[in-house]
Amino acid sequence: MAGNMGRALISLPAKAKRGDVIEIRAMIAHPMETGFRPDSQGRLVARDIVNRFECLFEGEQVFACDLFPAMSANPYLSFTMRADMSGELVFRWRDDSGALSEEKRRIEVE
Amino acid sequence: MQTQASKRQFLRTAGIAAVAAIIAPRMAGASPADVAAEIKKLYGDKKIESGRIKLDVPQIAENGLVVPINVEVESPMTAADYVRSVHVFAEKNPLPGVISYKFTPEAGKAAASTRMRLAGTQDIVVVAEMSTGQIFSTRAEVKVTIGGCGG
Numbered sequence: 001m002a003g004n005m006g007r008a009l010i011s012l013p014a015k016a017k018r019g020d021v022i023e024i025r026a027m028i029a030h031p032m033e034t035g036f037r038p039d040s041q042g043r044l045v046a047r048d049i050v051n052r053f054e055c056l057f058e059g060e061q062v063f064a065c066d067l068f069p070a071m072s073a074n075p076y077l078s079f080t081m082r083a084d085m086s087g088e089l090v091f092r093w094r095d096d097s098g099a100l101s102e103e104k105r106r107i108e109v110e
Numbered sequence: 111m112q113t114q115a116s117k118r119q120f121l122r123t124a125g126i127a128a129v130a131a132i133i134a135p136r137m138a139g140a141s142p143a144d145v146a147a148e149i150k151k152l153y154g155d156k157k158i159e160s161g162r163i164k165l166d167v168p169q170i171a172e173n174g175l176v177v178p179i180n181v182e183v184e185s186p187m188t189a190a191d192y193v194r195s196v197h198v199f200a201e202k203n204p205l206p207g208v209i210s211y212k213f214t215p216e217a218g219k220a221a222a223s224t225r226m227r228l229a230g231t232q233d234i235v236v237v238a239e240m241s242t243g244q245i246f247s248t249r250a251e252v253k254v255t256i257g258g259c260g261g
Contacts, residue, residue: 021218034227036204062216068207070200072176072225079211082187082218 004031004048005099006074010091015108016083024055024063027076028093028101034069050075052094058087083109145199145206145235152197153245158237163196163248165236174228174254181211183220183238183246193220194239202232228254 006029016022028050035047047069054064063079081089091103149158166180183193192215198208213220220238231254237247 034204057216060214060216061212062214063222064212065222066207066210066212068209069205070203070208070226070228072227076223076225078223080217080219080221082216084216 003095003097003099004033005050005093005095005097005101006030008091008093008101008103010103010105012089012105012107014106015110018083018085018109020083021080022083022107023078023080024089025076025078026053026055026091026103027074029074030093030095032069032071032073032075036069048096050093050095052092053077054090054092055079055081056090056092057081059090062089083107085109140201140203140206140229142201142233145201148199148206149197149235149237149247152237153239156243156245158245158247160246160248162246163236163238165234165248165250167234167250167252169251170253170255171228172255174230174256176225177228177252177254178223178225179208179234180223181221181236185220185240187213187215187218187220189215190241192241194241196220196222196236196238198226199235199237200226200228200232201235203227203229208234228252230254 008028011025013022030050033045033048037045039045049069051067055062062081067075086109089105093101162184164182171177181196183196185193193213196211199206200208208226209224211222233249233251235249239245
């Protein structure tokens, strides 16, 4: 983690029943500099936003998105996944500077 | 009473004009036509239908920096018929794009929420592409009292 990429917060149920559609919420600390904002000297602050987010389950993409400067600072995302089996979820964020942030969580499906 | 009302009306108009003058230079380059052009770039002259999309945004947002948006598209979300992508556009932001979601049948539902910045009162346009090739679109207006573009 470097530059503007901060801590990630992920919320999902630890356990689910097979076939349930669970809600996953993910947020990462990031200023999401739009490139349109002037600093105190009146110069534009260079754009640096989280431009890509991916959620994978056992290596397969479940959900992804491309983000644009209109996203709020500390981008928050909520989406769903059908719980078919126990396994590992990987969450990945990438910003304009090329910095990557990755988090992993396990879900038990019974 | 008549003059009071018109005076109030004048002040309100003047106030809006002043705010618009401050925000306007930062909003250069964005218009509903840009959003239409983006959609055309994605889908060409394909037929765009209405329906299927539930777009949930506040009618009035006090803070343009953090405007919640919730999108849900009706779909069985099976391998044969699911929502491939959902694009969100803002018609009067400095850039038209807000977010583009990519869904898979494994998502179970084509539903996502996030928070966006809006530079001012404008229409939000959502376009959803199904795996079957069908395209749906909807729009909703959000009135913003304080812009979200550093203003």
